[in-house]
Amino acid sequence: MRNLKLTVAYDGTDYHGWQSQPGVPTVQGTLEEILGRILDQPIRVHGSGRTDAGVHAHGQIANFTAEMTMDLDALDRGVNALLPSDIRVLAVEEVRLDFHARKSARSKRYEYHVWTSPVVSPFHTRYVHPVGHQLDVEAVDLATALFIGRHDFTSFSATSAKAEDRVRSVLEARWDRGQDEWVFRIQADGFLQYMVRTIVGTLIEVGRGRIAAGDISAMFEAADRAAAGPSAPAKGLHMVSVEY
Amino acid sequence: MRNLKLTVAYDGTDYHGWQSQPGVPTVQGTLEEILGRILDQPIRVHGSGRTDAGVHAHGQIANFTAEMTMDLDALDRGVNALLPSDIRVLAVEEVRLDFHARKSARSKRYEYHVWTSPVVSPFHTRYVHPVGHQLDVEAVDLATALFIGRHDFTSFSATSAKAEDRVRSVLEARWDRGQDEWVFRIQADGFLQYMVRTIVGTLIEVGRGRIAAGDISAMFEAADRAAAGPSAPAKGLHMVSVEY
Numbered sequence: 450m451r452n453l454k455l456t457v458a459y460d461g462t463d464y465h466g467w468q469s470q471p472g473v474p475t476v477q478g479t480l481e482e483i484l485g486r487i488l489d490q491p492i493r494v495h496g497s498g499r500t501d502a503g504v505h506a507h508g509q510i511a512n513f514t515a516e517m518t519m520d521l522d523a524l525d526r527g528v529n530a531l532l533p534s535d536i537r538v539l540a541v542e543e544v545r546l547d548f549h550a551r552k553s554a555r556s557k558r559y560e561y562h563v564w565t566s567p568v569v570s571p572f573h574t575r576y577v578h579p580v581g582h583q584l585d586v587e588a589v590d591l592a593t594a595l596f597i598g599r600h601d602f603t604s605f606s607a608t609s610a611k612a613e614d615r616v617r618s619v620l621e622a623r624w625d626r627g628q629d630e631w632v633f634r635i636q637a638d639g640f641l642q643y644m645v646r647t648i649v650g651t652l653i654e655v656g657r658g659r660i661a662a663g664d665i666s667a668m669f670e671a672a673d674r675a676a677a678g679p680s681a682p683a684k685g686l687h688m689v690s691v692e693y
Numbered sequence: 694m695r696n697l698k699l700t701v702a703y704d705g706t707d708y709h710g711w712q713s714q715p716g717v718p719t720v721q722g723t724l725e726e727i728l729g730r731i732l733d734q735p736i737r738v739h740g741s742g743r744t745d746a747g748v749h750a751h752g753q754i755a756n757f758t759a760e761m762t763m764d765l766d767a768l769d770r771g772v773n774a775l776l777p778s779d780i781r782v783l784a785v786e787e788v789r790l791d792f793h794a795r796k797s798a799r800s801k802r803y804e805y806h807v808w809t810s811p812v813v814s815p816f817h818t819r820y821v822h823p824v825g826h827q828l829d830v831e832a833v834d835l836a837t838a839l840f841i842g843r844h845d846f847t848s849f850s851a852t853s854a855k856a857e858d859r860v861r862s863v864l865e866a867r868w869d870r871g872q873d874e875w876v877f878r879i880q881a882d883g884f885l886q887y888m889v890r891t892i893v894g895t896l897i898e899v900g901r902g903r904i905a906a907g908d909i910s911a912m913f914e915a916a917d918r919a920a921a922g923p924s925a926p927a928k929g930l931h932m933v934s935v936e937y
Contacts, residue, residue, distance in 0.1 A: 460815040505816070534818040571704040572749070574778040576816070 450514055452548055453521070455480070455494070456540040457509045462575050462684070463535060466502040467509070476500075476536060480511065483531045487524065488517050497550040497557065497691040498640065503683030505576060508539070508690040512550045550691070556620060557640060558689040561633040561649045561681065570629070577630055578649075578685030584631070584656025589624065592655040592662035596622045596635075596648055603672040605648050606641030607680075615641055615672075622648075634689075643680050651678030694758055696792055697765070699724070699738070700784040701753045706819050706928070707779060710746040711753070720744075720780060724755065727775045731768065732761050741794040741801065741935040742884065747927030749820060752783070752934040756794045794935070800864060801884060802933040805877040805893045805925065814873070821874055822893075822929030828875070828900025833868065836899040836906035840866045840879075840892055847916040849892050850885030851924075859885055859916075866892075878933075887924050895922030 459476050469478040477494055484492040497510040517524075525541045532538070547553075564577040565584065599618045606615060621636040633649055651668070654660040660678055668676045703720050713722040721738055728736040741754040761768075769785045776782070791797075808821040809828065840863050847859045865880040877893055895912070898904040904922055912920045 458815050460818075507816075529812060534813065535815045537812050537815050539812055568773060568781050568783055569778065571702050571779045571781050572751075572820070 450516055450546065452512055452514050452544050452546045453524075454540075454542045454544045454548060454550070455511045455513075455538050457506060457511060458537050458539055459506050459509070460535040460575065461500060461503050461505045464502065466504065467496050467498075467500045467506075476506075476509075477511075479532065479536060480528075480538075483528055484513065484515075486531065487527050488515050488519070490515060495550045497554050498688075499642075500686075500688055501642070501683050504686045504688065505684075506688040509688055510550045510554070510691040510693075512544065512548055514546070548693075553693050554639075554691050556636055556638050556692045558621075558634065558636045558692075559640065559645045560687040560689050561635075561645055562685045562687065563631045563633070563649070563653065563681075564629060565631055566629040573630070575684060576687070578681050580653060580657075584653065585658060586626070586656075588658070588662050589652050589656040592652055592660075592665050593622050593624060593633075595662070595665040600669050601672055602641050602644055602669075604668045604674055604677045605644050605651070606674070607643040608674045609642070612641055617641065617644070636692075645686055646680040646683070647674075647677055649685070650681040653681060654678040694760055694790065696756055696758050696788050696790045697768075698784075698786045698788045698792060698794070699755045699757075699782050701750060701755055702781050702783055703750050703753070704779040704819065705744060705747050705749045708746065710748065711740050711742075711744045711750075720750075720753075721755075723776065723780060724772075724782075727772055728757065728759075730775065731771050732759055732763070734759060739794045741798050742932075743886075744930075744932055745886070745927050748930045748932065749928075750932040753932055754794045754798070754935040754937075756788065756792060758790070792937075797937050798883075798935050800880055800882050800936045802865075802878065802880045802936075803884065803889045804931040804933050805879075805889055806929045806931065807875045807877070807893070807897065807925075808873060809875055810873040817874070819928060820931070822925050824897060824901075828897065829902060830870070830900075832902070832906050833896050833900040836896055836904075836909050837866050837868060837877075839906070839909040844913050845916055846885050846888055846913075848912045848918055848921045849888055849895070850918070851887040852918045853886070856885055861885065861888070880936075889930055890924040890927070891918075891921055893929070894925040897925060898922040 465473040467476045494511045494513045521541045528538050562577040564579040569579045597619050601616050603615045617639050619637045625632045709717040711720045738755045738757045765785045772782050806821040808823040813823045843862045863881045869876045
């Protein structure tokens with residue numbers, strides 16, 4: 450039995466998210482079907498975490514175990530030859546049998562792309578959330594810093610999220626600003642469903658002057674999704690990497 | 694009567710090129726339909742030149758004349774609100790009545806994107822031609838320099854191209870090289886159909902060692918499409934700008 454780690458990039462536009470679901474295209478489902486065809490056995494792929502419909506990934510990590518003798522380069526070429534061009538396996542590595550893409554993860558990094566110019570480039574439209582105007586830099590930076598550290602993120606995650614423990618540690622949260630877009634970068638030891646999108650949606654409201662940076666602490670204390678701002682749309686969200 | 698100049702960007706993936714054709718989506722046809730709807734009169738848009746099916750544009754220039762009183766900012770916003778997100782009007786300017794997007798053009802710039810790494814990023818796959826391996830830098834640069842200057846480009850254009858005079862002046866031709874892709878930049882006083890794609894297709898063959906840089910002169914002299922290399926695919930071609 451061998452345990453293989455995959456690094457996967459995908460444009461999530463045309464997928465109903467990572468997780469396999471009957472009757473709709475998903476990234477996990479597509480990978481499992483093609484790996485199963487190449488290795489001639491049913492393959493179950495474990496992702497580091499689900500991404501929602503429309504979310505993109507540059508370095509999603511997944512693993513699967515199989516009895517196989519195939520050379521890893523040949524497997525990589527074969528998988529990419531059969532995958533649609535909006536999903537690519539960037540690397541295949543053999544790892545110890547106790548490696549699990551989700552359970553072994555120590556932290557993850559996400560980016561969220563906000564387009565601040567009035568007209569969105571047709572080459573970026575699938576990957577950014579257009580707000581169409583500048584935001585208040587100072588207020589956003591002040592509020593962003595309040596997310597760093599160990600917090601109960603109940604207010605900043607989907608009410609339907611199943612996690613019992615909603616405390617997560619944010620190791621980094623900052624914005625890089627270009628002429629047309631702002632890029633939010635966040636690293637945490639784990640993410641709840643909609644967590645990045647709700648943090649960003651709240652920060653955009655801060656940048657528009659509709660929420661004061663000082664209100665963030667009260668939002669954490671409320672531990673109630675209704676206390677925070679709206680969730681920003683999926684298409685601006687990019688999973689960047691997983692650290693082990 | 695007013696004459697309006699449009700700067701237009703589009704992702705050409707889903708269009709049958711610039712030029713209006715019955716029954717299929719084209720960029721010109723889409724612009725004419727939406728401008729006509731907003732201005733409530735038939736609008737004929739003149740582009741600086743046609744782009745073929747699947748070719749992209751970052752700064753295509755077009756103009757149209759109309760009797761209209763509408764504010765140009767309002768027109769720009771209205772057009773972008775109705776256009777699909779893969780076509781954007783980046784600027785609307787009023788110009789002299791004798792300005793014509795094609796006839797007034799002095800030169801144009803194109804880029805061609807060649808992906809040289811084995812795996813194409815899903816975020817670039819619509820915009821690059823994947824060759825999947827490195828090319829011979831020195832041979833390509835030597836051959837590229839031979840395209841600069843005034844030449845008869847009959848061998849490097851579509852046999853079906855209708856131009857009588859196939860002499861064009863290439864003002865600049867060079868490659869910028871990154872880790873994953875090579876970008877060819879070319880500026881000329883005009884381009885024949887398939888000209889950039891045939892130059893690039895020929896240069897790729899040079900980079901693969903299948904054509905010698907020294908053979909380029911003989912290709913020009915032959916004035917025969919069959920003498921040059923294959924045309925590179927449309928999706929790697931990007932119209933960048935038009936100079937007036």
